[in-house]
Amino acid sequence: xxxxxxxxxxxxxxxxxxxxxxxxxxxxxxxxxxxxxxxxxxxxxxxxxxxxxxxxxxxxxxxxxxxxxxxxxxxxxxxxxxxxxxxxxxxxxxxxxxxxxxxxxxxxxxxxxxxxxxxxxxxxxxxxxxxxxxxxxxxxxxxxxxxxxxxxxxxxxxxxxxxxxxxxxxxxxxxxxxxxxxxxxxxxxxxxxxxxxxxxxxxxxxxxxxxxxxxxxxxxxxxxxxxxxxxxxxxxxxxxxxxxxxxxxxxxxxxxxxxxxxxxxxxxxxxxxxxxxxxxxxxxxxxxxxxxxxxxxxxxxxxxxxxxxxxxxxxxxxxxxxxxxxxxxxxxxxxxxxxxxxxxxxxxxxxxxxxxxxxxxxxxxxxxxxxxxxxxxxxxxxxxxxxxxxxxxxxxxxxxxx
Amino acid sequence: xxxxxxxxxxxxxxxxxxxxxxxxxxxxxxxxxxxxxxxxxxxxxxxxxxxxxxxxxxxxxxxxxxxxxxxxxxxxxxxxxxxxxxxxxxxxxxxxxxxxxxxxxxxxxxxxxxxxxxxxxxxxxxxxxxxxxxxxxxxxxxxxxxxxxxxxxxxxxxxxxxxxxxxxxxxxxxxxxxxxxxxxxxxxxxxxxxxxxxxxxxxxxxxxxxxxxxxxxxxxxxxxxxxxxxxxxxxxxxxxxxxxxxxxxxxxxxxxxxxxxxxxxxxxxxxxxxxxxxxxxxxxxxxxxxxxxxxxxxxxxxxxxxxxxxxxxxxxxxxxxxxxxxxxxxxxxxxxxxxxxxxxxxxxxxxxxxxxxxxxxxxxxxxxxxxxxxxxxxxxxxxxxxxxxxxxxxxxxxxxxx
Numbered sequence: 001x002x003x004x005x006x007x008x009x010x011x012x013x014x015x016x017x018x019x020x021x022x023x024x025x026x027x028x029x030x031x032x033x034x035x036x037x038x039x040x041x042x043x044x045x046x047x048x049x050x051x052x053x054x055x056x057x058x059x060x061x062x063x064x065x066x067x068x069x070x071x072x073x074x075x076x077x078x079x080x081x082x083x084x085x086x087x088x089x090x091x092x093x094x095x096x097x098x099x100x101x102x103x104x105x106x107x108x109x110x111x112x113x114x115x116x117x118x119x120x121x122x123x124x125x126x127x128x129x130x131x132x133x134x135x136x137x138x139x140x141x142x143x144x145x146x147x148x149x150x151x152x153x154x155x156x157x158x159x160x161x162x163x164x165x166x167x168x169x170x171x172x173x174x175x176x177x178x179x180x181x182x183x184x185x186x187x188x189x190x191x192x193x194x195x196x197x198x199x200x201x202x203x204x205x206x207x208x209x210x211x212x213x214x215x216x217x218x219x220x221x222x223x224x225x226x227x228x229x230x231x232x233x234x235x236x237x238x239x240x241x242x243x244x245x246x247x248x249x250x251x252x253x254x255x256x257x258x259x260x261x262x263x264x265x266x267x268x269x270x271x272x273x274x275x276x277x278x279x280x281x282x283x284x285x286x287x288x289x290x291x292x293x294x295x296x297x298x299x300x301x302x303x304x305x306x307x308x309x310x311x312x313x314x315x316x317x318x319x320x321x322x323x324x325x326x327x328x329x330x331x332x333x334x335x336x337x338x339x340x341x342x343x344x345x346x347x348x349x350x351x352x353x354x355x356x357x358x359x360x361x362x363x364x365x366x367x368x369x370x371x372x373x374x375x376x377x378x379x380x381x382x383x384x385x386x387x388x389x390x391x392x393x394x395x396x397x398x399x400x401x402x
Numbered sequence: 403x404x405x406x407x408x409x410x411x412x413x414x415x416x417x418x419x420x421x422x423x424x425x426x427x428x429x430x431x432x433x434x435x436x437x438x439x440x441x442x443x444x445x446x447x448x449x450x451x452x453x454x455x456x457x458x459x460x461x462x463x464x465x466x467x468x469x470x471x472x473x474x475x476x477x478x479x480x481x482x483x484x485x486x487x488x489x490x491x492x493x494x495x496x497x498x499x500x501x502x503x504x505x506x507x508x509x510x511x512x513x514x515x516x517x518x519x520x521x522x523x524x525x526x527x528x529x530x531x532x533x534x535x536x537x538x539x540x541x542x543x544x545x546x547x548x549x550x551x552x553x554x555x556x557x558x559x560x561x562x563x564x565x566x567x568x569x570x571x572x573x574x575x576x577x578x579x580x581x582x583x584x585x586x587x588x589x590x591x592x593x594x595x596x597x598x599x600x601x602x603x604x605x606x607x608x609x610x611x612x613x614x615x616x617x618x619x620x621x622x623x624x625x626x627x628x629x630x631x632x633x634x635x636x637x638x639x640x641x642x643x644x645x646x647x648x649x650x651x652x653x654x655x656x657x658x659x660x661x662x663x664x665x666x667x668x669x670x671x672x673x674x675x676x677x678x679x680x681x682x683x684x685x686x687x688x689x690x691x692x693x694x695x696x697x698x699x700x701x702x703x704x705x706x707x708x709x710x711x712x713x714x715x716x717x718x719x720x721x722x723x724x725x726x727x728x729x730x731x732x733x734x735x736x737x738x739x740x741x742x743x744x745x746x747x748x749x750x751x752x753x754x755x756x757x758x759x760x761x762x763x764x765x766x767x768x769x770x771x772x773x774x775x776x777x778x779x780x781x782x783x784x785x786x787x788x789x790x791x792x793x794x795x796x797x798x799x800x801x802x803x804x
Contacts, residue, residue, distance in 0.1 A: 049728040050729070050732075050736055051725055051727070051752070052736075078721070081724060081749065081753055082754060083753040115721065116721025116722075116724065117753075117754030118754065305707065305795070309795070318519065319480070319482065319483060319517065319519050320518075322453055322483060322518070323451060323453055323518065325453070326452040327451045332452065347483065347519070350485075351483055351485040352483055352484060352520065352521075391797070394711050394714065394791060394792060394793050394795070
């Protein structure tokens with residue numbers, strides 16, 4: 001497997017574009033299209049929020065047809081909580097793209113991200129779809145525009161691609177994502193599009209997508225909030241010409257690894273670009289009695305505003321890490337727990353250590369921080385990515401609608 | 403029932419004091435004592451965090467004796483995660499107070515709040531206990547000093563008292579509390595001391611304390627973090643001379659109301675004084691299918707950093723309220739839900755309303771904000787207090803240890 005410079009249009013037969021159609025107040029790109037030159041096998045993972053955006057509701061329905069020609073995503077407006085008109089607009093949005101691409105509407109997956117409770121400007125959206133269709137291309141520019149057009153409060157575009165060899169065929173997996181606030185496990189963490197030219201049947205693609213998402217996108221927490229519009233859509237169009245891969249095969253394992261690599265990179269980029277973030281924090285728990293315990297601990301630590309503000313302040317306040325583990329609901333004995341910041345042990349068997357504060361400070365001044373919690377009670381482990389909590393998080397979210 | 407100017411030494415037979423003994427770096431008062439002139443019936447509610455401070459562990463043990471002469475609390479150092487020395491120091495702290503008061507050590511309830519993982523300066527603590535014992539008095543000054551001496555990042559002291567009549571006897575209930583960050587339901591939300599001169603047996607005092615705490619202190623969330631040292635201790639010394647009250651009696655109901663009033667006032671003061679808070683937010687859910695659903699919703703909304711930053715920014719972003727309800731895990735139909743800011747309906751049946759933005763802004767400019775979520779599906783309700791999330795929360799918590 002090789003990581004390459006690339007994105008959603010790196011796999012054969014895929015094109016991408018991003019245009020401005022007036023959904024974002026500042027005139028930025030706000031409508032992205034990713035299209036395959038032939039019907040692609042499609043799979044999706046969707047928010048677990050009870051409240052669901054209208055576009056997402058429609059896409060969940062359309063994806064049951066298991067084929068997609070394109071994903072169309074607008075930013076700036078979530079098309080959520082609008083009632084019947086919201087669903088009508090979503091249907092119209094898919095239909096407009098289908099008319100351009102010349103395919104059944106059910107093969108258009110749509111997404112919307114932005115402010116909740118405001119109706120889409122449909123003439124603008126349709127004009128955007130026309131522009132985006134005309135701009136579709138296989139170049140880096142097309143991909144870069146698509147990446148930018150799905151962003152909301154993100155500061156940087158997020159894309160990644162890898163190449164693998166399957167039976168002598170070169171197969172590419174590419175991806176792009178957005179997500180900066182309202183990021184939390186169990187999907188609903190972001191919007192992502194993963195494309196591949198691999199030939200694969202739908203149930204296996206669905207399985208590989210779910211496995212990859214669970215270990216990666218579902219292991220990012222920015223603020224504990226989950227959104228109503230978020231999803232990851234995968235499209236596989238078979239253009240690489242490989243023999244369709246089968247469940248349980250070596251090829252399936254290689255493709256899973258490629259999906260995981262792309263998703264891991266995108267997930268880390270999302271955490272690093274968390275609203276107001278100055279640092280990427282990886283929280284690791286090892287030696288837990290069960291996977292559930294390990295998950296509860298990394299989740300509680302990654303969500304704790306007190307841990308996140310301490311890391312922002314570069315303060316080796318390990319007591320807050322221990323405290324968060326303590327209220328996580330995980331089953332562990334406080335007298336077994338060790339805590340590390342980077343490679344520096346700061347707490348042994350639940351007790352304070354007289355560690356080198358200057359060294360701790362140096363570790364916390366880095367941009368990538370690893371918090372390691374060793375339970376010393378079993379073999380289960382888990383890991384989650386988050387970011388620190390800064391003044392800018394408050395600033396960004398105190399005035400988002402205005 | 404009359405609310406009076408008062409505190410923990412308003413009930414007959416109680417004295418209070420607060421002194422400085424060098425636990426806080428800035429020289430502020432940091433050791434409080436609240437003592438009864440006779441053994442008082444005692445009850446306590448303690449943190450549910452797996453990690454527990456050494457003082458709290460000792461107090462949980464001592465309170466099994468069901469009698470207390472005094473509560474001694476230091477701030478500035480939590481005496482937590484120290485191992486055997488921490489427990490030794492806690493035992494010594496209780497013994498030092500017991501020697502002064504001339505009672506068994508088991509009748510001293512101790513508390514410590516502040517930084518985790520640093521050993522107490524025991525000579526200073528003992529000197530503080532001597533000073534605090536000498537300073538004990540029944541005046542407002544004694545109470546005010548005690549209130550100040552338990553504060554950490556709190557900006558204001560928190561006290562409240564009420565008078566009730568039981569069979570012609572005047573009975574007083576007084577209370578003080580601290581809590582500003584690391585505040586979250588299920589105890590562990592703060593430190594509180596409630597005193598009364600009521601005559602009452604221990605099981606009933608314990609029951610009344612738990613009922614009052616559950617509806618009040620367990621309904622405050624500042625940041626979702628729960629601490630390792632927090633507790634509410636109640637002492638009832640019978641000095642009012644009433645006939646000892648019995649379970650199920652009118653008198654018991656009146657005393658419960660008094661406990662709830664004092665606890666409610668203290669809980670609201672804690673939320674209003676949340677670290678960096680500029681507003682007190684009351685989140686109310688009504689019309690839920692079950693109490694559990696109502697609780698899940700108010701908790702998720704009160705914890706959401708996105709809701710709390712929007713309120714700080716005085717932005718009527720009701721979509722975030724709906725979103726938080728959506729991921730709360732509560733069972734409800736999004737198409738039934740109405741949302742109000744103050745008296746202004748901003749979302750009806752899960753859909754956006756074209757409400758008066760200027761009026762919404764005016765409501766959000768107040769210092770007390772009520773968010774009301776009406777599920778329209780049943781009769782269960784719940785309520786929780788929280789505060790907004792400001793730049794200062796980040797500032798305070800980015801540099802707490804330093």
